[in-house]
Amino acid sequence: MKISVGNISIECMQGDIASRDEVEAVVNAANAQLTTGGGVAGAIHRAAGPGLAKECRTKAPIAPGEAVISGAHDLPNDYVIHCLGPVYGRDEPSDQLLASCYRNALRLAEKHKISSIAFPAISTGAFGYPMREAATIAFNNIKEMAPELEQVKTIRFVLFDEDDLALHQQIMKKIFNT
Numbered sequence: 001m002k003i004s005v006g007n008i009s010i011e012c013m014q015g016d017i018a019s020r021d022e023v024e025a026v027v028n029a030a031n032a033q034l035t036t037g038g039g040v041a042g043a044i045h046r047a048a049g050p051g052l053a054k055e056c057r058t059k060a061p062i063a064p065g066e067a068v069i070s071g072a073h074d075l076p077n078d079y080v081i082h083c084l085g086p087v088y089g090r091d092e093p094s095d096q097l098l099a100s101c102y103r104n105a106l107r108l109a110e111k112h113k114i115s116s117i118a119f120p121a122i123s124t125g126a127f128g129y130p131m132r133e134a135a136t137i138a139f140n141n142i143k144e145m146a147p148e149l150e151q152v153k154t155i156r157f158v159l160f161d162e163d164d165l166a167l168h169q170q171i172m173k174k175i176f177n178t
Ligand code: ADP
Pocket: 015, 016, 017, 018, 029, 030, 038, 039, 040, 041, 043, 085, 120, 121, 122, 123, 124, 125, 126, 127, 128, 129, 158, 159, 160, 161, 164
């Protein structure tokens, strides 16, 4: 499912964030040390190979809400943007920290002239953020930032399972009034 906001296209799809060869940048739901792990970080590091881990060692640690950019190594992309989402119930204010992840990732994409970017549902796995609230924060912040985006033309949400995809589509429709 795809919607347009100005000249930006926002899409939700089901799949694996680590096999998106159609976007320039993929976002990692990282840990503070930017190391591999479960979920998204594990999939990205496995697909990117040891070069990513090596580069990441020079950029870690990062704080909740922060985003840093690296090369994509063996992934079929140009960049990986690593965001540290808040741990729900621990890192406060969690809504603002999660919003900062999306905002800082988009700012980095603009700075590096990235035209297409794919996000996972940051913080909704091991970090425990309720999916509905997290999706609402993500789309609200993208909606707010859309008018100032000059380079980014495609924003794609990649959800692992069908229910998460359906929920994101529903919330996206509501927030963008489509
Ligand atoms: P966090 O630690 O920020 O919560 P996780 O990686 O544990 O990050 O999970 C974030 C979300 O990404 C969860 O909803 C999880 O189901 C989903 N997910 C896990 N692996 C992948 C993958 N390979 N591609 C896309 N989404 C994934």
